[in-house]
């Protein structure tokens with residue numbers, strides 16, 4: 001470490017330069033940290049660090065390589081027994097302690113090796129809630145494979161209840177499937193502790209028949225309830241007869257674990273050797289693995305040894321010496337890239353490699369990366385499925401991955417959105433033994449959000465015979481939603497960690513407000529917000545066309561907006577995101593492709609230019625600001641035609657009052673109207689001109705290709721009068737003059753027409769968040785809120801209910 005410079009960054013961290021150099025985050029560069037450090041001399045460190053900060057890629061953290069934390073500061077992580085290499089990386093990232101969702105999921109995920117179903121507010125650190133157990137688990141598996149000279153496939157990471165199932169007759173299989181269902185039911189019950197899912201026991205998945213015929217299994221389940229059988233403690237402890245085995249959260253302190261709790265009851269039932277190990281004083285992990293491996297060897301079932309070219313069930317051929325340990329699926333490419341880089345930063349000292357497999361980028365390069373055998377693959381479903389189908393060898397190991405994480409799961413499993421997900425899940429669940437020994441992670445801020453049924457599915461129905469019957473379809477509750485996911489993904493006994501509060505997924509630090517205006521005025525308002533409150537702002541639109549139009553308009557208004565939508569080249573999408581992140585006054589105009597997961601530090605405002613179509617979209621869009629305990633502001637722009645969608649949204653989000661009005665200076669809005677009108681005229685003329693140009697170019701080209709001579713009279717009907725250019729130029733000049741004038745003259749006194757509160761005038765230099773906070777603080781606003789609470793909102797909701 002040399003002459004480290006210290007500086008305080010906006011979030012309160014003291015950051016310090018150090019000699020660490022972040023590994024290249026490109027897919028095809030897996031150069032080791034040591035060789036990289038050797039290449040870089042201390043002399044040019046300053047230069048390297050500063051250029052590194054400037055050239056950060058999406059997902060790279062600015063605090064990386066600048067943290068001042070020391071190993072002593074990292075004690076909060078001790079209970080999770082993460083490897084030193086991971087702790088070192090976390091220290092460099094400046095992550096002194098786990099976030100709440102990490103704190104609650106890591107014990108069950110790391111020590112208990114449980115499947116995790118996690119719901120927590122946006123920006124709360126969910127990525128590492130699954131990333132850390134995966135990286136740590138891979139390290140353990142590798143270590144075990146090395147020290148015991150085992151093939152990784154021989155090591156069951158998570159105990160499986162399927163072994164006996166594989167060995168038994170067909171009718172016994174049926175019973176075991178029922179047992180899994182009963183277990184899922186048990187989890188539901190377990191999870192209704194404070195701070196966790198408030199779901200209650202559900203019988204949805206269990207038929208009466210199951211209940212009657214499976215009483216034996218039920219007893220086993222209740223035994224497990226008493227003993228905490230499902231929790232495998234990883235800490236090195238002596239095995240004694242267990243006393244007072246409490247619930248799983250107490251287990252980490254319990255000290256003693258009864259060996260039988262470490263093994264599946266199925267194993268104990270079928271193997272004498274298993275019970276004979278009760279008094280052995282060995283590491284739980286070793287014991288568990290050995291027992292299961294021994295059993296597998298004795299019985300020839302349960303584990304698959306992959307040496308070179310082996311045929312597996314479903315006729316999948318695996319030919320690779322490098323196991324694929326983990327698959328992480330995400331709904332968008334940008335999110336995949338970001339998660340990869342986040343994990344790379346944490347895994348930088350572990351030698352674990354992460355590959356990003358997404359569409360829109362050269363498949364050849366991704367295949368090359370896969371050939372090098374990365375341990376973790378982060379992917380979007382489309383490209384992944386394409387490569388799987390092409391027979392890419394590394395991906396043929398999908399059914400044997402030890403870890404599966406599905407980020408933004410509610411979105412991923414939405415019907416009709418990711419058609420490749422179904423076959424992917426089928427492939428992943430091809431081998432039942434491996435499926436049930438795989439550790440699964442399912443995370444989203446809106447995992448447990450539920451919706452009202454659409455009107456046509458509610459209430460009573462009149463049959464053809466004139467009979468009135470109650471409709472059978474009922475609103476799905478959170479628990480049913482969870483059960484559906486559990487079954488779909490093939491999870492076993494998941495730990496449910498739902499810490500979404502009354503905010504239903506939005507951060508506590510987020511201030512929410514709205515602007516109500518006519519459709520005609522929306523452009524003036526958005527221009528006002530962007531110019532009046534410069535800051536990193538994301539404007540979300542409901543369609544690609546809206547994004548394009550708004551970008552065009554704002555460009556004419558010299559705002560330098562950056563578009564982001566699915567019809568753009570992938571390279572440009574990533575470039576725009578990086579530009580946006582690097583510009584403190586950046587403006588990103590995006591569709592919902594940017595709504596989920598993107599972690600751009602210090603986004604000041606999120607504006608919904610149109611009311612989002614679903615409450616989930618509102619939560620995720622808004623969650624691009626107010627991340628990691630920082631404050632942020634979200635403004636919802638609503639025109640009268642959107643009132644119904646808005647009411648529905650408020651209802652789903654359990655809002656008891658309307659969103660507060662964002663205070664605007666009407667005089668300024670009025671002043672901007674002429675500018676906007678002119679800009680729109682220019683925009684319309686440019687669109688027409690562009691169309692005419694394209695049409696004539698097309699005709700000329702077609703004529704050239706067909707070797708035709710264009711008749712003089714055959715002038716394209718779309719051709720514009722040449723004088724239009726002059727008019728256009730004149731209008732542009734006029735627009736330029738208007739824009740060049742100060743929009744908000746100095747010393748201009750503020751008037752908030754909705755509040756009319758003189759104290760609010762003090763805030764002329766305030767940012768939007770401060771303005772909103774002040775507005776919320778004024779009695780006027782409170783009064784207005786009270787008025788609207790029981791009035792328009794309820795009216796809207798009533799009309800919605802009808």
Ligand SMILES: Nc1ncnc2c1ncn2[C@@H]1O[C@H](COP(=O)(O)OP(=O)(O)OP(=O)(O)O)[C@@H](O)[C@H]1O
Nearest residue numbers: 095097098099122123124125126127445597599628
């Ligand atoms: N333990 C920690 N301490 C400090 N910061 C952390 C910690 N864990 C994660 N972070 C940071 O918090 C930010 C948000 O994390 P992440 O992107 O995982 O959130 P998320 O919960 O997945 O959000 P979303 O729901 O929007 O996807 C990131 O910048 C990440 O680097």
